[in-house]
Amino acid sequence: MSSQRIQPPALLFIEGDLTIRRVQELKDVLLARLAQSQALEVDLAGVTEIDTAGAQLLLMARRAAQASRKELRLGACSPAVAALFALLRIE
Incomplete structure (x- = not known):
């Protein structure tokens, strides 16, 4: 029998606006x-x-995560x- 130590995910809290004004920051x-x-x-x-730029940022981050496994x-x-x-049918 073997076991692996599973680390909990790191947490990032985003507060306030998630709009085009803050996307680069x-x-x-992220x-x-x-x-x-x-x-x-x-x-x-x-x-x-949140606006579509904020949603696009989250989708980009998801793709980046998948690409780096x-x-x-x-x-x-x-x-x-x-x-x-x-509205955007994002799950």
């Missing part, structure tokens, strides 16, 4: 945290506003995030 943070971890959970419960999870979503995800 958040992209740098990619840096993803590079440091095998798994990253992004908590979106504190996001007060890492895991990216979207955790709790605020009502604003849930509404946009439903």
Whole structure:
């Protein structure tokens, strides 16, 4: 029998706007945290506003994680995030 130590994912909390005004700043943070971890959970419960640029950033991060064989999870979503995800049919 063998066992592997499973590390919990790193957590990243995004609060406030997730809009075009902050995309570059958040992209740098998101990619840096993803590079440091095998798994990253992004908590979106504190996001007060999100636009399509914010959604595009999250989809780009998901693709980057898949390309590097890492895991990216979207955790709790605020009502604003849930509404946009439903509109765009993002799961």
